[in-house]
Amino acid sequence: MTPSATPAYRRLSVEERRSQLLDAALSLFAHRTPEDVSLDDVAEAAGVSRPLVYRYFPGGKQQLYEAALRSAADVLQQCFGEPREGPLLPRLSRALDRYLAFVDEHDTGFSALLRGGSVVETSRTTAIVDGVRRSAAEHIYEHLGVTDPGPRLRMTVRTWITAVEAASLIWLDEGKQPPAGELRDWLVEQFVAVLTVTAGRDPQTAVLVDALAEDGRD
């Protein structure tokens, strides 16, 4: 064995060890339901002993799950980052591409988390998920150039975000069909369609829809 193939023998710093355990936990929680992941699984995946896992995460599976969820939430929020340049809808498409790649990579865990009723679900895990939703909405307002979204625009953006989540779960249920590219385009078109409906009764949204149409013509 070469030294690089035996990472368990290298002395890791506290931060490195913690991050190695978290990575192992996140991979397991991504592809299994929380019910199907044990502390022994995490220890085995990280190539360490169970007591070592407990030393870093004395709260056991619940604490590991929350830490893994927090780190997944950070990754997901980075998906939303997109330079404020060029036409708006292609920016939304690129962010959705990254989001759908994330959903694809964390399929089982993503479903288990959003479907609710899991043994590891608490008000803390719900707050983490809500934080991601809020961040998604804020990114959208920023890209739309809106600093003070009114109630009708907020309702439209927030319901569309929920529709994206629902569509992602159905997509996973349906064996990731239709292809991600078609789903992405459909979601972008839905976004324009729901904004257009709201524009009929909300002047703030009407201005945005006009700008979007203008934008597409550039």
Next chain:
Amino acid sequence: MTPSATPAYRRLSVEERRSQLLDAALSLFAHRTPEDVSLDDVAEAAGVSRPLVYRYFPGGKQQLYEAALRSAADVLQQCFGEPREGPLLPRLSRALDRYLAFVDEHDTGFSALLRGGSVVETSRTTAIVDGVRRSAAEHIYEHLGVTDPGPRLRMTVRTWITAVEAASLIWLDEGKQPPAGELRDWLVEQFVAVLTVTAGRDPQTAVLVDALAEDGRD
């Protein structure tokens, strides 16, 4: 006191007593979070002793909550019932009116249930909520006259149902603004808009959208 004002002194049958306790529980769970309802509250609201509540619901609060949720789910599914007569969109409007009245009457409990992370949430409560969602989708397919909805139509209908839930929660957060009638019209227009987007890539949905336009002209 007249005899009719002292129901607690009348001997109730097992079924009547159970139903009286459930009604009391449902009223409490409708307007408080599950965390804020105790067995003592239910006993007091029903005018009975705590041991009597336990005799009927030995599983305590969790069992009462699930039974109350099941009875609320039945009520909600009845909201979706609508004769298959006349143009389709007014039928959808009437069903949404009844649904929004239900949301209005069960505000706090509805939010707590759908937001997740509550101590009483289990895979069983999630299954009850999913059953209501499935029932809503089936009612829609029936009214659309579709016996075998394809994946794109199913995804559209299911994401719209989720968007309705999300809009209801936001509506409660926003102090029930905009007025229920505006929210209902907005949701109906969203329904047509999202179906129209799907029609662009799904022949089955395209036929339905044509029929809806035809329907509106009658």
